[in-house]
Amino acid sequence: MKSMQEFTEEIGDTSFVSVRGGGTRWDLGGPLKEGTIEVEAPQGVIDFKPEEMIVRVGAGTKLSKLQNDLTELRQEIALAGPPGSTVGGSLAVGSSSHRSARIGRACDVLLQADCVGADGKQFVAGGPTVKNVTGYDICRLLVSSLGTLALMGVVTLRTRPKPETGVWLRGELALEEIRKHCYRPASVLHDGSKTFLLIEGYEKDVEKEKASLEKIGMEVLDGQLEIPPLQKGATKEDLNGGFLDLQVGAVYSNTPHCTNQISEEVQRLSRRIKKNFDPTGRLNPGRMPY
Ligand SMILES: Cc1cc2nc3c(=O)[nH]c(=O)nc-3n(C[C@H](O)[C@H](O)[C@H](O)COP(=O)(O)OP(=O)(O)OC[C@H]3O[C@@H](n4cnc5c(N)ncnc54)[C@H](O)[C@@H]3O)c2cc1C
Structure with a gap:
């Protein structure tokens, strides 16, 4: 398995960079800027702790592989995606499973993320426990951020009991x-x-x-x-x-509403967050998470 150190070196600290998972939502949020290098996150299960209901995996691990391994332990995670999709991609996209009423939302899955930031340095967001009240909740910010704030290398996820x-x-x-x-x-x-x-x-x-x-x-x-x-x-x-x-709460309307539904205040806040995390705009350039 690729180490966090190798992942960090591939990302470097200067060029435009993106992490490619299974590519099942590759164009979501807009096309990547030309010249962006693509790297892959580490793949593989690092540690199962079924008694604590957590699992630590490389973000490049295939979702199907992880769900299969968890099934043997009668557990699952609240992420879903088509064949080939990865844990990191699913978190970066952040859609919840259609079973979310039972298994919870995608934003609650990520407990800890070992990331590489725009400055090319590693940092750890969150912690390996469900109840973690120290500092800002960066993990919830990372889910749905489409890899525009930080690149996830290794993640600790919350598991759920699998229904009989x-x-x-x-x-x-x-x-x-x-x-x-x-x-x-x-x-x-x-x-x-x-x-x-x-x-x-x-x-x-x-x-x-x-x-x-x-x-x-x-x-x-x-x-x-x-x-x-x-x-x-x-x-x-x-x-x-x-x-x-x-x-x-999904509803349909008789008129198309493909235009951006995000309020100007939220957009402003998002731009400020992006600027703080990635002042030079090198992480997934061209992608807009909303
Ligand atoms: C047909 C279909 C059905 C789906 N059904 C469901 C469903 O039922 N429930 C559900 O929850 N979701 C569903 N999804 C969404 C699904 O979760 C994502 O499409 C998928 O998991 C993305 O994973 P990927 O590895 O293919 O990501 P990619 O397409 O490779 O990447 C998507 C984005 O994430 C970024 N990214 C990837 N890995 C990382 C990383 N390690 N760190 C930072 N950024 C990263 C990429 O740069 C890119 O911007 C569905 C999607 C499709 C196409």
Whole structure:
């Protein structure tokens, strides 16, 4: 496995630089400035601590590999992505899983990040414990920052218990009606006409809820639901073949809203943060995280 020292040397302290993960969201935030060098983060699991529910990995580790290893320990992390995607890329993009109502949001996954800053020096953000109240919460700033503030080499992540079982159901009932029959669904999606529901947990509980939902007309689906990603700024018309995640407040509008939704104050604050972290603009130049 590549060491933090080697990663730091590749990044250097002068040229424009970006970390390439699996490339599954490579153009998000805009194209990279010409002449930017691309480096890869260290890959591999460094340490599992299942009893403390943390895992330490190279940020270049494939998400699928990590999730597979964790499955053996009946744990998982609240990150998801297509084949080839990496832990670091997923954190830098910062989208939450459609199961976030059960497993939590992407911004809560990162406990510690061993990074290289724009000055080419290593620094550590956060710490390896869930309850860490010292200093600024840099880890939450790094998630979704698209690698524009610092480049992550090694990360410590919070794991979650993996549910014993899960089942998808489909029906035409309103969400309020469905909620009366299950305690806390892992996912509730809507495709414009039907509601899709994922219930997870201990086998006994899932069986009970499933029976109750079937009685009110929900139909059990075989296997996993294929969920096409819904792009930001999607409209009702885009829903054919797409889904809305009803639990995290996603809504559709009849008018396109692809223009920037971020307020001027937040943009100003973001620019100040960027200036402080990366005064010469050498980290992922050309990319805008919002
Ligand atoms: C079809 C599809 C479905 C998806 N579904 C889900 C989903 O269900 N749930 C979910 O949470 N997400 C989902 N995603 C988003 C997914 O998390 C990201 O696309 C993916 O994990 C990015 O990883 P990557 O290795 O391919 O990153 P890349 O595309 O290689 O990089 C993305 C950005 O992150 C930066 N970056 C990469 N590594 C680092 C690093 N170590 N340090 C700093 N910056 C870095 C890159 O420079 C780049 O700007 C989906 C994406 C796609 C395309």
